[in-house]
Amino acid sequence: NAGVTQTPKFQVLKTGQSMTLQCAQDMNHEYMSWYRQDPGMGLRLIHYSVGAGITDQGEVPNGYNVSRSTTEDFPLRLLSAAPSQTSVYFCASSTQGGYGTDTQYFGPGTRLTVL
Amino acid sequence: GQSLEQPSEVTAVEGAIVQINCTYQTSGFYGLSWYQQHDGGAPTFLSYNALDGLEETGRFSSFLSRSDSYGYLLLQELQMKDSASYLCAVYSSASKIIFGSGTRLSIRP
Numbered sequence: 001n002a003g004v005t006q007t008p009k010f011q012v013l014k015t016g017q018s019m020t021l022q023c024a025q026d027m028n029h030e031y032m033s034w035y036r037q038d039p040g041m042g043l044r045l046i047h048y049s050v051g052a053g054i055t056d057q058g059e060v061p062n063g064y065n066v067s068r069s070t071t072e073d074f075p076l077r078l079l080s081a082a083p084s085q086t087s088v089y090f091c092a093s094s095t096q097g098g099y100g101t102d103t104q105y106f107g108p109g110t111r112l113t114v115l
Numbered sequence: 116g117q118s119l120e121q122p123s124e125v126t127a128v129e130g131a132i133v134q135i136n137c138t139y140q141t142s143g144f145y146g147l148s149w150y151q152q153h154d155g156g157a158p159t160f161l162s163y164n165a166l167d168g169l170e171e172t173g174r175f176s177s178f179l180s181r182s183d184s185y186g187y188l189l190l191q192e193l194q195m196k197d198s199a200s201y202l203c204a205v206y207s208s209a210s211k212i213i214f215g216s217g218t219r220l221s222i223r224p
Contacts, residue, residue: 035214040123040216041216042119042202042204042213042214042215042216042217043158043202043204043214044214045211045212048211058211059211059213090157090158097211097212103160104158104160105160106157106158106159107157108156108157109157
């Protein structure tokens with residue numbers, strides 16, 4: 001049971017490049033989320049999904065796309081990278097979105113630098 | 116709008132007790148959670164409060180006052196391994212989930 005896995009762990013991009021951050025979970029969780037974490041700021045919700053084929057925007061969705069074709073995978077796509085997207089990205093999964101005593105399980109994070 | 120406030124840093128002594136506060140402003144409040152995050156690591160869930168009062172889990176306790184829009188995390192018998200950042204997070208109908216910027220807890224021997 002690997003939990004939540006993210007690849008890559010580190011990535012450097014040039015402005016304007018596109019890429020996909022991968023996230024997978026093997027706990028059969030319906031709910032998956034993407035967050036970014038910047039120094040001095042809390043985690044901010046980018047996009048989330050309540051099940052395969054269903055996605056919705058969070059607090060800071062601009063510049064990012066997501067899709068959810070399977071329960072296990074929830075990739076995050078950067079369409080045209082900008083220096084403002086330099087951050088640490090965390091993927092999380094849970095049974096019910098982390099409400100109540102439902103635990104959100106976080107992946108190890110992807111550290112992205114955009115030059 | 117929605118907002119969360121928590122102190123940026125707290126220092127305590129090994130074996131002592133420390134309280135980390137969190138005040139929030141939101142509409143459609145559901146509950147407040149606490150997460151622990153070590154440097155370079157991922158957040159891990161500690162506790163959740165939906166109703167007023169104190170929830171205890173081992174050395175950690177969490178308190179909520181809905182009328183005051185306030186909660187705190189209480190850590191007892193501090194150990195060096197408790198040195199980490201502690202994030203409060205509020206769940207609401209207005210914004211799903213909002214995290215505070217985190218409180219960095221430093222523990223001295």
